[in-house]
Amino acid sequence: MTMETLERMLTEHPFFKGLNKRCLQLLVGCASNVRFNAGEVIFREGEEAGLFFLIRHGKVVVETFAPNRGPIVIQTLRDGDLLGWSWLIEPFRWRFEARAVELTRAIALDGTCLRGKCEEDHELGYELMKRVAHVIEDRLQATRLQLLDVYDSVRS
């Protein structure tokens, strides 16, 4: 796959919408194209979080395991979503497991490579942090609603 194709994929992904060309070119060096078959584990809880993924097509579940309950799905991610932010936050270990539930194509970004580039280029770092913060905010809001148990109301 050419660098031009990868750059186009990054440009088209919602996560990098509006990012300038210079920053995109810096990112391309850390990116690769990946695919996961249905049922394939993408990462496991406790493993080193070296990569993160921008889902292009497909469906991925984030899950954990509880004794007596088995695997529990916490969230479903699909086209246009970002998978994983543990690469950005110490100790760089995955907190949950991720598994493709259907054929999934994604762009993998090398977290170590990206952190290095962000340290060197603060414009890139700030752009990336803003985007990750937005994703974290969305997920936090969704988690709050799940905690609110919004469907638990008397209504007929």
Next chain:
Amino acid sequence: MAGLPGSLVPSPFRVQRVRRETYDTFTIELEPANGADGFPFAAGQFNMLYVFGVGEVPISISGDPTKRQTLVHTVRAVGTVTQALRRLKRGDVVGVRGPFGTHWPVEEAVGSDVVVVAGGIGLAPLRPALYYLLSNREKYGRIALVYGARTLQDLLYKSELEKWRSHLDLEVEVSVDTAAASWRGNVGVVTTLIPRVQVDPFHTVALVCGPEVMMRFTVRELESRGIEPEDIFISMERNMKCAIGFCGHCQFGSTFICKDGPVFCYAEIQPFFAKREI
């Protein structure tokens, strides 16, 4: 036929069937016991169901508006009257007053995309609107159903959901808050599905029903998609007693839910929708 809207006198209806939907929710089918010829209603309206000797409760109609001979309600058994309703058997008689209230603007939405957002038992008052939309499918643009529930066990109308999924001209998105790994659908709160729905926000009518907190966050998401408050319709619920705007129990700001609602255009109630203690 049941009492005219505004009537305080219930008409007798005979139980034809009681079907379990979830651990605490059931669907009851009724037919006129006095030989009346059907029960016309519009999608979104409700009836007062009277269990003789126990009491009366407001329940949304959840059946098909074109099938007038059978009156269908989906009920969550949470109080004395609803639990008594659940114990009814085929042949038992209940009193029905109605239909009452405003309805979903399905005719006004002709020519537009329609997004139907339901949370929990909120799918029940929306099901008549879905029946109407699907039986007049050619009159609408894209139609999407977005439905959220706490768990798989809390999903209503499972077999119908499967049937609707098979419609190529209906987008169905179902989400639960938590699920076992075998669940192939979505996990996450219902509002997270709204950005994914394939509709044109400038020509979309949204119909929303669920617990009020869910509707509040849903409306925010719809607005952030660019859908105007004038095009968002929500079904409200309060403590309805007389159903004709007489007793005042269901006052909501300057309106009464029973006669000015339960279906409201969001733009009309926006000023007091999120206010506490209203």
